Each structure stands twice: as C-alpha cells, then as structure tokens.
Amino acid sequence: MAAISNGIFNDALHTISQSLLIPVMIILAIFFIYALINMGVLIAEYYKKRKNNIDIKNIISQILSFKDQKNPNSLISVIENSKIPQTHKSVLTTLVNNSNVSTEYRESLALKMVEDEGINVAKRLEKTDIIAKIAPAVGLMGTLIPLGPGLAALGAGDIQNLAEHLLIAFDAAVLGMASAAIAFTVSKIRRRWYEEELSNLETMVDTLLEIL
Template identity: 65%
Template sequence: MAFEENITSISSNTIHIVSQSLLIPVMAVLVIFFIYSLINLGTLISEYYYRRKVKIDFKNLQRLILSVSEHESSDEIMNIIEESALPRSHKEVLITVLESSKLGPDSREALARKMVEDEEITAAKKLEKTDIIAKIAPAVGLMGTLIPLGPGLTALGAGDIQNLADHLMMAFDAAVLGMASAAIGFTISKIRRRWYEEEISTLDSLAESILEVLKF
C-alpha cells in the first residue's frame, strides 16, 4: 500500500513538474502566434488595397480570351499577357504555355495542367501558416489557461488571494491570446483562399484559351 502511494506521489509530482515547465514555452508560442497574426493582418490590408488598384476584372479577362480566340500572333498575345494585372508567376505560366507550340497537343495540355497545379500548391503553401494558427492557437491557449490554474488553486487553499489573482490573470490572458490569434488567422486564410481560388480559375481559363489557339 505504501509502495502504491509512493508511486502515485512520484507520478503526480512528475506530471506537475512537466506541466508547469510548459508554461513559459506555451506563453511564448501564444505571443508569437499573436504577433505573426497581426503582421499578416497588416499585410492582408495592404494586399487588399493593392488588389483594388490593379483589379483583374472580367473585361480584361474577356479581352485576353478574345485576342487568343481571334488567332493573333504569339507576340501580340504575349504583350497582352505582360500588360495585364495578372500575378508575375501566372504570367510566366501563360508565356511558357504559349511558347510550347513545338510540343504535341497532349504534351502541351499536360504541361499547362502541371503548371496550374503547381500554382495551386504554391497558393496552398501560402495559407499553411495561418491555417495552422487558426487550428492550433485555441488548443495552445487552453493549455496556457489550465497550467496556471494548478498553482492558483494551491494558492487559494493557502489563503494567498494575490497569488491566486495573478495566476487567474495569466490564465485569462492566455485564453484571450489564443482565441484572438485563431480568429485573425482564420479570417486571413478565408479571405486569401477566395482570392487565390479566383486567380487560379482565371489562370486555368487563360491557359485553356491559349491551348485552343495553339491547335490551329
């Protein structure tokens, strides 16, 4: 019986030490998450105003598709691509597809599909960090909330109200940082995902149009 009590005591003390040792890393991660979310929020706002300034509207898209369908020369189509408000990486994809006229139809289509898929992967990678924050920050915030409650309850049992208040404040701060980081990260990912999906859709349509004109 005494042996079991010793094992239980040792296990309890070990778990307590481990959990308390996680407090500083957890709080540091929460601060990093929050700062990174704020930086990305500022970047998102800047990107939003830039996109409004050089908006890729349907008229420009139709003009580009129309120019391709009318079988203009490669140089004229390339100039239209270069002058468009498409992202630089998307311009490079379209130019590469346009310059693949020496390849067979199946090879050109495979090349275009692969390059569009690569752009989708690149867009997904850009969303990974904010997606991780949106999913992980609440769990880390919960850890930061629960860890200080142990010493806080101990302080309550000892009648140390000030120590209890300090630990409760730390727990509430961790919860707020976790939820705020998750909310900001989720919002950023949601908006950027819509932007990237629209860009990929535009790129796919333009690549298909260029493939059509290269058949002739």
C-alpha cells in the same frame, strides 16, 4: 511503497506541466504577432487589388484576338503588360513558348502548372490555417497550467498568488482566441481571393490552348 511511487509520479507530472507554461506563452505571443502581421499584409493586398482591378474578360478578349495570328511575341507582350499575378504570367508565357509542341504535351504541361499553382496557394494558406486550428488549444493549455498553482494558493489562503495565476490564465485564453480569430479571417478572405485567381488562370489557360 505504492503511495511513495504515486507521489513521485504526480510530482513529475506537475513539474512537466508547469515547465510548459513559458513555452506555451511564447508560442501564443508568436501566434498573435504573426496573425497581426498577416492582417496588415491582407489589408495591403486588398488595396493593391482595388488599385489593379484586373479585367479578366478584357485579357481573354485580347488573347482571342491572336487566334488567327502567328506572332507569339505580341501575345507574350499582352500577357506581360496585364495586371495578373507574376506567377500566372509565367504559366501563360510558358505555354506560348511551347506552342510548337504536340497538343497532348501542351495540355499536360498546362494541367501540371495549374496544379502547381494550387499547391502554392495551399502553402501560402497553410500557416494561418494551422494557427486558426491550434491556437485555441494552445490557449487552453496556457489557461489550465496556471490553475494548478492557483488552486493551491487558494487552499493556502494566498489570494495575491491566486490572482496572479488567474491573470496569466485569462491572458493565455485571450491570446489564443484572438490569434485564432484573426488567422481564420485572414485565411478565409485569402482563400476566396486565391480561388478566384485560380479560376481566372484556368480560364486563360483554356483560352490559350484553344488558340495555339
């Protein structure tokens, strides 16, 4: 009776594990395609950054030139004509438009908007970070699942079946590692860019708070 129960349990586990092979391979393919798309987007962002070549010191100097002036429209024009990201322009123009409120409220508003930008950056990095961390594990699943039938085929002397299952296992391992490597590279480079942009935003916000 116990042997029958163990046999049923083992068969159930084997069925479950084998049924995961197709979903795992589909997930690996999605990870790889998504990572490749993000690599292409990263290259486009790189050339865009080289073309724009933001001079943060010049922008800060222009903002400081309005220290003794009470002309928010001109200051907003300087911000809008700069090459900083549109979301950063929104933060700075919001601060300028709230120049007549209390200092405490303006500082709280600035802190909140900068924190929101940090959260948005984390969201943009989230997907590639997840792929970089779990793609190797999914690839390992795709490697191990076909080995069961492959070993069974080896025991039965079916070399052709064994070769087919080993090929699936190798493909899964390669897809998982490739997806993780590409996603890690994309996240690493983007994180450095976004940290630099956030640092520039904080500097510009502090400059605006100083002159308002």
